[in-house]
Amino acid sequence: AQSVTQLDSHVSVSEGTPVLLRCNYSSSYSPSLFWYVQHPNKGLQLLLKYTSAATLVKGINGFEAEFKKSETSFHLTKPSAHMSDAAEYFCVGNSGNTPLVFGKGTRLSVIA
Amino acid sequence: NAGVMQNPRHLVRRRGQEARLRCSPMKGHSHVYWYRQLPEEGLKFMVYLQKENIIDESGMPKERFSAEFPKEGPSILRIQQVVRGDSAAYFCASLGLAALNEQFFGPGTRLTVL
Numbered sequence: 397a398q399s400v401t402q403l404d405s406h407v408s409v410s411e412g413t414p415v416l417l418r419c420n421y422s423s424s425y426s427p428s429l430f431w432y433v434q435h436p437n438k439g440l441q442l443l444l445k446y447t448s449a450a451t452l453v454k455g456i457n458g459f460e461a462e463f464k465k466s467e468t469s470f471h472l473t474k475p476s477a478h479m480s481d482a483a484e485y486f487c488v489g490n491s492g493n494t495p496l497v498f499g500k501g502t503r504l505s506v507i508a
Numbered sequence: 509n510a511g512v513m514q515n516p517r518h519l520v521r522r523r524g525q526e527a528r529l530r531c532s533p534m535k536g537h538s539h540v541y542w543y544r545q546l547p548e549e550g551l552k553f554m555v556y557l558q559k560e561n562i563i564d565e566s567g568m569p570k571e572r573f574s575a576e577f578p579k580e581g582p583s584i585l586r587i588q589q590v591v592r593g594d595s596a597a598y599f600c601a602s603l604g605l606a607a608l609n610e611q612f613f614g615p616g617t618r619l620t621v622l
Contacts, residue, residue, distance in 0.1 A: 430610070432613075437618075438615070439599065439613050439614060439615040439616050440551075440599065440613040442610065442612075445610060486550055486551070493539060493603055495541055495553035495556055495564065495567070496541070496543070496551070496553065496601070496611060497553070498543075498550035498551045498552070499550055500549065500550045501549070501550045
């Protein structure tokens with residue numbers, strides 16, 4: 397069975413400082429991994445996805461994530477936070493066309 | 509190419525009424541997934557459908573909930589005799605064969621049960 401664990405329920409950073417949102421996964425087979433962002437009362441937007449190609453994945457809005465098999469991690473990073481990055485972020489996994497398994501989410505706050 | 513459409517966006521029902529949520533997948537997509545997001549939680553899988561078939565309903569509550577994806581028309585998630593605990597955001601996602609596992613999400617329907 398696959399599971400995804402987001403290690404922090406809330407992260408707060410100052411504008412212009414780096415962002416790190418942590419995610420670990422467990423899977424008995426090679427997973428596909430995604431990061432989605434959800435702004436208040438909005439739907440989900442895909443930031444980036446890993447599907448067994450390059451381990452460093454670049455996404456939209458300056459975000460990137462690195463798949464580390466040895467650590468079973470897929471942490472999301474951004475060099476410099478912007479106020480508009482404040483949102484809920486979900487680490488998600490699946491394999492093939494199986495249903496997505498969501499982490500519980502990390503709420504990112506950006507302080508001016 | 510329109511994205512995944514869901515309607516209504518907001519739905520208010522009184523306890524005991526029925527709620528019908530609709531999802532039109534992206535053009536050319538024949539796989540639909542329904543997820544539920546309770547307040548302050550992540551999304552939880554409910555049901556996976558292809559045209560006219562339920563593939564996986566392991567996340568659906570055993571009673572009051574049903575889903576269909578007919579040959580023509582949108583996918584429907586039906587909740588009978590709603591209770592306050594059904595209040596949540598319901599998202600559908602669609603998948604096409606060439607999408608490399610990426611599911612495209614609709615904007616969601618926010619159900620409030622009074």
